[in-house]
Amino acid sequence: MTEFTPGQRWLSESETELGLGLIKEVDYRLVTVSYPAVEEERTYAKNNAPLSRITFDVGDTLTTGDGLDLVVKDVEDHNGLVVYHAYPADEPDNVQPVPESLLGHRLRLSGALDRLLTNQLSSNRWFELRVAALQARARREGSPIQGLRGPRIDLIGHQLHIADQVARRYAPRVLLADEVGLGKTIEAGLILHQQLETGRARRALIVVPDALVHQWFVEMARRFNLRFSIFDEERLNALSRPSVDEVKEMLADLFAESEGEGDAPEIDDNPFLSEQLVLCSTAFLEGCDIDSLAAADWDLVIVDEAHHLHWSPDAPSEAYRRVEQLAGASRGLLLLTATPEQLGLESHFARLRLLDPDRYPDLDAFVAEQERYREVAALVGELHDQDHWPADLKQRAAALLPDETVDEAHREAVLAELLDRFGPGRVMFRNTRHNVAGFPARQVHGEPLALPDNYRVDADEELALRLYPEAGFGDDRWCGEDPRVTWLERFLKEHRGDKVLVICARRDTAIDLHAHCGYKLGMNLAVFHEGMDLIERDRAAAYFADHEDGAQALICSEIGSEGRNFQFAHHLVLMDLPLDPDLLEQRIGRLDRIGQSEDVQIHVPYFQGHAQEVLFHWYHQGMNAFEHTNPAGHEIRQRTGEALEAALTKPDDGALLDDLVSLTRREAGALRERLEQGRDRLLELASFDPVRAETLKEQLAAADADSPWPFMTRVFDHYGVDQEEHSDDAWILKPGPHLREPFPHLPEEGVTVTDRRGTAIARDDMQFLTWEHPLVGGALDLILDEHRGKASVSLLKNPKIKAGTLLVEAVYTVEPVAPRHLQADRFLPVTMVRRLLDANGRDLSSAITHDALCRQCHKLEKPLARKIVASQKGLLEQLLKDDERNAAGQARAVIEQALAAMRDSQDQALRRLRALRDKNPLVREEEITYLERQTEALEERIGDARFRLEAVRVIVAGN
Structure with a gap:
């Protein structure tokens, strides 16, 4: 095992951009390395750490932390630490000791030249792939829409505009209050994805109501390629461990046995630090160790259905108090609600004070301001x-x-x-259907049916059995006796050419219905429920989405209302109705979405004189919830709860039902009137800029046309990933028999990908392959973090060029060494400086492009390539060292251009924020302070950008 000593300097072989590392801590199996150049740390297993020891020999030139270049005269070893005795080149008598801990953190690497001169050569194909990867990374990092290209979403203007406005801020703290169905989840996901992609955030926590946990999990994975860990009691128990004192005592014993005296390493027992992306329910939040959760260093916390956080000045709810503690400890905060201040200034104030307690300290002052x-x-x-x-x-x-x-x-x-x-656009965004077009109409069709005798129950039975009478059966026998099943069979036969989504509350109901209709009636159906894993659900959804050979209907349990997009279907069958109006809206929302091409037909078979008839009339006649969105549904339910319970208990009592409908109609009308009167035109205008939105859509459409597939096919061929055509613009990727190690983000069972946005949206079983997809990012890291392709020799076949002519193609890179949160790559992405030298050192790069040269360069056998390098070693070394000064001049010009662009952009942003602050108190001072500090740091990091020879190809003309 490698011996590490605190204070030694090591280089990460896989992340050389981190600069020179400093060994910080070592225990019996782990080593922690600090990288001061980027203010980051890494912890590795000692037995396979991807680290290279950095030492200098006599005659080498080293750079100190003060920027002094010194020539090494002597080297001493002191218990594993190196002390150099070195002098300035022009003062040989001024010898001074330089402990390795005082070396400069930014190490200039000339690995490509070293590999060339020591004959560590790669094939011509690897050199060209490396250059292609550099070009790809530069395009990826330099995109003005970085972070928005990767998500699998429709290009919808208001969503893109909000994401663009919020995600570019430091630690955004805003309320997303779009009306139901306009995509708050997508907006939050876009903001989170862009914050993570650009380095503004690393750790995120999402808190949602229990019923929405799986919806968010699926949405984040499927649309944004973000893999969240769901935390619940079971998860915490799995992470449980002995007490810290017990573990320390055990490790101390181990240390005493193996190494004598020694201190056990510090152990952090906060389980929430075990994952970067965490998802939990509101119920879990109310019962967990909130101190540990709040102390987990969150960059961004997202809270859905924030209007359920009840607050009053004297008695805030437990959930509110816990979110308040989280909000105070986290840097960024997104609150999602479809019901902003129209349903009460007090509750609206409660949410705003979570975002900025300094701006909103007093309820009375807030009411007067409003x-x-x-x-x-x-x-x-x-x-x-x-x-x-x-x-x-x-x-x-x-x-x-x-x-x-x-x-x-x-x-x-x-x-x-x-x-x-x-x-209020700095702190709140709200779009409504008034100012966003593209929604279909909704039509409801009630289907009253006779109640079978075996479904009649006493009034004192549990509510679940009164609402879902099939729950009293242990198998699917009920299907043969239930008039709803007979009606569904007839309906599907009458609509053979239509896709139909069928939703029922219970998993067992969906399973029984699928078995009866599929196996006993021979109908072409798919089933979708929480007992299936994600892959099985994907397959079911894909089978339903297939318009040629797919299922006519998809039978879902309540989970079918979670986050899935079935807008290609126009018929929705509700085999039962939920008690929660928001859940009904979610069900309808699977079809009632922007982009739906036809009116949504909602079919509700219900039993007469039954609790389901009560619910149907409560929703339809009382709220008009089937044919129109119902943003006040939760409030209506609270105000009519007692009357609803009475009518459900005695569903055959017409007077109770009439009273319920009348009361609901009055309350719904009053609430809708309040909502319309409270319609905030100022907020709507601030929430949506059509011109900026159109620009974003055009940029994303152009980005879609720049597919990574041609580049990725070359990568897959090099590494041994099998590619099989699935259909037009879609491919199946699997690990091939020659794949030496797992390919990043490629599952063992394979994956189907498409580079067409429309196909990806319609087919949940396919992943959307963009330049921001983890598979592509992993491929770029894989290529650029290894040495293959850094040095190559190739044969140039061109009858116009004299045989034996020697050319050297040198590719330098300029890139800042900076923490990701600074986003230095906005102004200086990895930039290539290409030089093409002849034997006299003349640069021919402007006359012969890289692509033109690649078409004429061919493979050269390694033994011959090595002989060429050996015979021309002196010339090659001199050519490249002499040319480095010229290339450095070009690099300096690139850096100065980047600095000018950065100064201009940051100055504009600062002027804008300062001007806004003078007019609008919603501009937070910390945003301005962050921009000022960011500008100072960018000035230093970009000005000190790293310049190095990334790859070199020796080219010899011949036949």
Whole structure:
């Protein structure tokens, strides 16, 4: 086993961009290395750490932490640590000791030249693949839409706009309050994905109601390639361990036996630090060790259904108090709710104070502020809607903008200034169906059926049995006696050419129904329930999505309302109804989505004189919840709960049902009126910029056309990944028999991918292959983190070039060594400087492109290649060392250009934020401070960017 000593300097072979590492801690099996250049640490297993010891020999030149270049005169070893005696090149008598711990952190590596001169050669194909990978990484890092390209989503303007506005902030803290069905989950996922992709965040926690845990898990994995760990009591028990003191005592005994005296390493017993991405339920949050959870150093916390966090000045709920503790400890916070302030200023204030307690310290002051805000919001709505502004309207606007010209000719400037000064877009976003087009109509078809005698139960039976009478059977016998099944059989036969989604509350109901209709009636159906693993569910969904040979209907348990997109279907059959109005909206939302091409037909077979009939009329006649979205459903349920319970207990009592419907209609009308009166035009305008949204859509469409597939096929061929055509623009990837080690992010069972967004959205069984897909990112890391392709010799076949002519193609890279959160690659992505030298050192790169050269370069057998290098070693070394100065000049120009772009961008952002702060208190001071510090750090990191020879190819002309 390698001997490590604290203070030694080692280099990561897999992450050379980290700079020179410093051994920080060593225990009996782990070694921790600090990388000061990027302010990061890594912990490795000692027996297979990908580390190379960095030492210098007599005559070598080293660089100290102060930037001094010194020539090594002597080397001493002190208990595993090296001390160099070195001097400045022009002062040989000024010898000074330099412990290795004081070496500079940014190590200039010339690995390509070393490999060339020591005949560690790769094939021509590997050199070309390495250069292609460098070009790909540069395109990936330099994209203005980095973080938005990878998710499997429709290109919907308002979602892209919100993600673009929020994700670019440092530690965003906002309320996402889009109306039901507009995609708050997607917006949150986009923000999270971009924060992770750009390095602004590493650790994220999502807290959702119990019923939505699987929906979020599936959405994050399928749409965003983010693999969350679900934490619950079972998970915590699995992570349980002996006490810290017990483990320390045990390790101390081990140390005493093996190495004599020694201290046991520190052990962190916080289980929430074991994963980077954690998902948990609100119920788990209320029962877990909140101190440990809050102390887990979250960069971003996302809380869904935040309106369920009840608060009052004197008695906040336990869930609210715990989220408040999380909010105070985390850097970023996203709260999701479809019901903002229209349903109560107090609850709205409670959510805003979670985001920024300094800005919202007092409820009374907030209420008074909102009165003023409503006047401004109403004024903005009038200015936006009216083509001609009457004198009174101009006068009211001028009172708010005394330093602006208020007339129709300056409409855009006036509206923009009002949004800047009074808009809540820094802290809250809300889009509604009023300002977002593309939704279908919804039509409901009630199907009253006779109640079978064996379904009649007493009023004192459990509610579940009253709502779902088939639950009283232990097998699928009920299917042969249930009129709903007979109706479903007839309905599917009448709609043979249509896709039909069937949802029922219970898993056993879905299983029995599928078995009866599929095996006994011979119908072409698929089933989908929580007893299936994700792969089985994917296959079922894909079978349903197949329009040629797929299932006509998909029978789902309640999990079918979770996050899946079945908008290609137009018929929804609800075999039963849930008690929760939000859950009903989720069911309908599987089909009622942006992009649905036809009206959604909702079919509800129910038993007369039964609890399901009560629910049908409660929803339809009381709330009109089938044919319109129902943002107030949760509140309506609370206000009508007693009347609903009474009617469900005596479903054949018409008077109770009439009272329930009347009460529900009154409450729903009052709540909808409040919602419409509280419609916030200022907020809607601040939440959606159609021009910016269209630009983002165009950029993403262009990015879609730049497919990574041609590059990836070359990678797969090199590493031994089998590729099989699945269909048009889709392929099956599997580990091949010659694959020497697991390929990053490629499952052992294989995966099906497509590079077409439309196909990926329609086919849940396929992954969307983009430049941001983990498979592509893993391939780039795999190629660039190893040595293959750094040095090569090839044969140039061109009759116009004299045989024996020698050329050297040198590829240098310029890249900043910086922590990811600085996002230095926005301004200086990995940039290639290519030089093509003849034997006299002249640069021919402008005359002969890399691609043109590759078409003429061919394989050269290694023995001959090595002879060529050996015979020309002196010339090659001199050519490359002399040319490095010229290449360095080009690199400096690249760096200066990047610095200029950075200064301009950061100055604009700072000026904008400072101007906003003077007008709008919603701009947080810490955002400005972060930008100022970021600018200073970027100035240093980009200015000190690393320049190195990344790959070199010796080319010899011949036949």
